[in-house]
Amino acid sequence: ENVLTQSPATLSLSPGERATLSCRASQSVSSSLAWYQQKPGQTPRLLIYDASSRATGIPARFSGSGSGTDFTLTISSLEPEDFAVYYCHQRGNWPLTFGGGTKVEI
């Protein structure tokens, strides 16, 4: 199983600051990695797919980078609505797996 390790577990920042979230895979997934945002009581929302492509309707302040085993989600300037849990997810190998999540809090 391809284990995805996200760091940090919690990121404490203020609105306007830059957020950098990391996801490391135990095996290469090439660019088959996505990032999802989940707010309390809500459904996961696709932000980034194929490591660096923004999903439909996602603001430009969200960007993804990386390939192989190391990936980064960057939020250039945090808005109040960005405080949530972020999960990375790979579909490069079966079984599909998710990281444990990074909580971005104020």
Added chain:
Amino acid sequence: EVLLVESGGGLVKPGGSLRLSCAASGFSFSSYSMYWFRQAPGKGLEWVSSTDSSSTYIYYADSVKGRFTISRDNAKNSLYLQMNSLRADDTALYYCARAPPSKFSDYWGQGILVTVSS
């Protein structure tokens, strides 16, 4: 508007069975792969099972293999998950989701709660 609506959840005793359904609308259901994911209370996301558009390629997480069966009815725009031999650690919010072929899931339903407890 894309809509995915899960139903069939509830409280069941260990060893029992449930059948989840997911009604899809607002898109060409027969063109999409479909997935079941779950999230235990206060925990992260877990992939459960997936099927391609024609049910040719079906996959299961090891944790549910042999106990759960995914199926779909393209004529009814519906996805199903038959869950047998349920255990306490199957307790979770179950989501259905769609994905374009070989792509990531872009729409998820609101989820349905399954609680396994005596």
